[in-house]
Amino acid sequence: MGMRVLLVEDEPNIVEAMGFILSRDGWSVATHANGETALEEIRRVAPDVLVLDVMLPGRSGYDILRDLRAEPALAALPVLMLTARGQEKDRALAEELGVTGFMTKPFANDDLRAAVNRIAARG
């Protein structure tokens, strides 16, 4: 069985496309669309890589990342953050909170594939 990736993203068509691309590369893909319950889902799925959107209903990706890094069991989980805002301060905030990789929407499929593989290798 391949590595497991959890996509926390509320746009269903983006989730579908990302899921398709990563599945084809051999990833086992799980998805979740709600920020409020994302942390529980991360604990439950225990992915090898987390792809986390910033703007989610209920709770922002930054808040989720902050809590995640505070949990010893999840502190080292490789996290690729997705945002529609590419400002330097957003990237700086994500880095401060301990993100592993950062991508700005819209992105190319190959870039997503490469980023997920890269941060998985790091974790």
Next chain:
Amino acid sequence: MKNQPSARSLTGTRIRERRLGQGRKQADLAREVGISPAYLNLIEHNKRPVAGKLLLDIARALGVESGELSGSGDVALFGLLSAAASRFAETGAELDRAGELAGRFPGWAALIAAQHQRIRALERLTATLSDRLGHDPQLAASLHEVLSTVTAIRSAVSILSEGGEIDPEWQARFLRNVAEDTARLSEAAQGLAGFLEAGEAEAGEHLSPQEELSAFLAARNHFFAPLEPGGWAGVEAIVAGAKDELASAAARELARAWLTRYREDAESLPLPRFAGLWQEVGGDLVRLAERAGQSLGRVLRRAACSGGPTRRGLVICDGSGTLTTRRELPGFPVPRFGAACPRWPLFQALVQPGRPIRARVEMPGEPRQIFTCTAIAEARWPEGIDGLPIYEATMLIEAEPGAGEAVPLTAGPGCRICPRPACPARREASILAEEPSEGAL
């Protein structure tokens, strides 16, 4: 700085320019108006004053209006040239020779003045648009929607065009997704375009219920004769009659609340009584409120919304400092989005509820503009004794005639669109060019 010649002291220069322009000799003009060429020479070099009958004779001989020679129409132009030079002091424009420029080259001087005015107008427009872009959550949401949709389309199209084997079912699904997202993108882009256009046209579509209400009130000068005592229409009739302007249900609800309070104010303090008391107390609004037995907030609202000429503005904020009523006054801009200037007496009142505050305030701009601001914060207890008080601060803004002397309290419209370079209350950088340091805090 050298003494600046006034527009009027260059009458001689203008006479000389007009005469030379007509190719006439000094001696001929002097003879025609009955003076010696030597005396005309002194006049033309601004070494002798010229006015009265002699000026009229010279003007008649040159076939121009005497005002054209005396520069009486140039005072405003002279002021604009000085203002233009002050804005860009580093260019070294010879401010002491502005009058000479206006006298010798009136067309070029008018062009500089017109460009100065145009720059100021564009700066104001830029400030409005930037204010809107920087603070409006709807814009952020629209942009996020566009970028997310583009991401979905790009990924799906990329999968479909990469080649390789794709299950027909997946192929159909991605094609359907692209079709859906394209329609979504089109809607989001139209919404965004509409938003940006609304920033340009004040009379265009309004984006929030608060904006709809503001436009509705501004179009009526914040005055509703039908709601005054003896009036002929009620709140509902007015709201129903403005359904195009108050397009959203939320805006109509805000309008109902605003108009209901207006009617209560009008019934408690009818305008004839207000005017009589105003005379009695010599404009002291606190004493007026005492004599009328009404709250100062009500008196300030009546003063601003009495249907008279627009020499009085009004701003009201809630306990969080958010502006809920904006009746603007020329020279005292009120930001449409984001926070206002913390130096406004409105906010001094907000932190001292129940205490009336009156202050003379200098706003940025040329010429100097002074406003008398009277403010009060009042509390209501809608949830009873155990509930939290709801605070509201109200500020009446009255423009003082003339330019006025400098006053200690300087303020601005709000940090982003305020040109004052060094303000101890500054919260964020301004997008405007700085004011000359003379106007600084």
